Amino acid sequence: MDKIVHFIPYASFLLFLYEVLETLPLSTPTFSMNVFWSVSVLTILLALPDLQRRPPSTLPTPTNGHTPLLSPPTDHKPIGKHTRTHSNGEPITDYDAKEPLFAGVLRQEGFPFKAERILWMLDRPLDDETTSVVLRAILRMAWRSGDHALLLKRCYDILLRSFDIVDGQPTLIPRLRNLAYLSARAFCHIFIQSGSDVQGNDRTVASLKERHVCLSLGCHENDSNLQSVLGLTDSLLGVDRDIEWASFQLSSAHHLWVSDILLHHACNLVTAGMQQKVYDDIAGFVQDTFSLEPPAALSVDTNCTLMVGLLVGIPVHPDDLLVSGEKKRCVDLLRM
């Protein structure tokens, strides 16, 4: 009952929004639906933490062996433990912090259920724009080790959906380019950050590898960002094909993301005792980055130097790599 009462204001807001959009004279149906779904996703994400703050006794118990989609797993930690406070003791809300919603809410250490939430959203019949919003949310989150096989599978399905595959030959559907790019990035992001790149294959990952077709073989010559992320996906799923970093012209943001994710990969390899594999996996990217004229952004060079450091045994803790955009911390680590 509490749960229903708790959702009343959110549901009312969504209903109101839907009606407003319907009545707006200038809005097209597609535009209305896009706005509606985007706001819905954000509203649900806002609503869930409040819901989880309810005392466990007030939550509905699972019925028929199925866990309701919105119910939390039973081993969650109390959220209050991680609540930040002002100097006067009042809790800092995410509005106070003025951070992006996902980064602010979900990047908190130990925050539970994010995978379940994202999965729940991706299981809805979302249009492409809304799916993109969810995928972008994935990229703003840190995925610590854990079982994210289902989420990986969802991302992979979205990726495959963006291609026409005839006789094992993938052809990108042009209007789904962004979806392909974001889903491939989200896939690599979760795969590497959760450590699946160095863990033994679980069943889901093994089945993905089994049905994977080399996506970077498709013709994307003028789209270096897409081609590079598809190359990474291929390589994570066992395709033995070198990524031609030197032939790409990556955008700054994408270059930084690749350097972040490869640094994480190198760190995973070292942690798993697979040091000898580090050079093979990062050398091409690092050498290409260091040879760029004009030079790459300082953050990218820093990431690459940290990778080189890992090669010779200068350790970096994987948790420190989650502090995206704050490479100064990594620099400080090396100063020690």
Add this chain to the structure above:
Amino acid sequence: MLSSPRFAPITERLFAKLSSTIQNQTSTRAEIGSVLDALWCIGLLTYNVVPRRCFELFTTVMTTASHLPPDLKWEAGRLAMHGAFKWDGYYPMVAGPQEVLSFLDYHFDLRAKGENQDEAIQYATRALAFGATPTCLETLAQFDPTVPPFFDGIRSLFRPDKPHELKKAALCFLSHIEARWFPVFSEHVSPDAVQDFCEDLVSVVNEVVIDDVEVKRAATTILLSMADASTFRLHIPLHMWEHLEFVHELDDGSPPLRRCRNNPDVIPALRRTKDQRPLILWLAILWREITKLDAKIQEQVIDVTTRAVAQSPHVEDFLLLLLNAEETRLEEKLRTFSSWSTDEGVETLRLKLYELRESRTHFYEVCEPEDIQ
């Protein structure tokens, strides 16, 4: 070349680790292999801290890594040299040439065995050509480049098939060791080989001399060395003599310039050239300090000048123009100091200016005796 205070600590830490792994006698082959992998990557970085640290690492490899297997040691040396001397415009300072010469010695040996070691040789040559400190140049002057495998190795650097950058570095390197190269070169090879080397050298000068002042200075030094050595003088083509116009780029104490000024065979050789311009340029160079020349050379200068002026009155104007230009250059240089300065350098400049004016008066006496009277 970039510099970043934020970036420096990472590279410093990284190089400290590389250096300690190389020096550690218990490092395994795999660990050294990782160092080589890391060097291969980090050597490409464009931050100015990298070349300096790479050269320090090179010195470490050459001096303290005798415990390493030879293949790893030389590979480490090559990669460190690559990181240190790959960029134009920023060269780490080389205080002593010994390690670089040992490196060059080894790679000239490999070249003699038929291996292409152009890249490694290029970096080592660049180190000696562009990175050498005055102390290093003094030590280098004692080095005998005619011993094997250096003699053949250095000659090979000027072959037409060598990379442009290697030729440029080789030209500058040769200008540092010219005193022990040109005078004795013909003792080691046949006259045909001298001619071949001359042709290679001249074509390298033509190819690279447009690059920058340092290369022009090197080309002029080499021209003067060739002019001083009788076996080479014969092979200097007319167009190469025109590099005499860059003599003012050389230090006054430049050894080949000093030797040439006192060599009585230079003027006759220049008189035999088809064009008078190199001779006039050389006369202008000598007229700057005619009172300091040997009596025999002074006689030659006066004789040749009188004849040249008699043939064409423009020669007198041209020589005067050059002497006046030299006076202006010295005056401008002097103007950068206080008029009251008693600094040794300033005193030297004043003396030079005085001598130049004296020389010009002497020039008037020679060319226009009736006007003076």
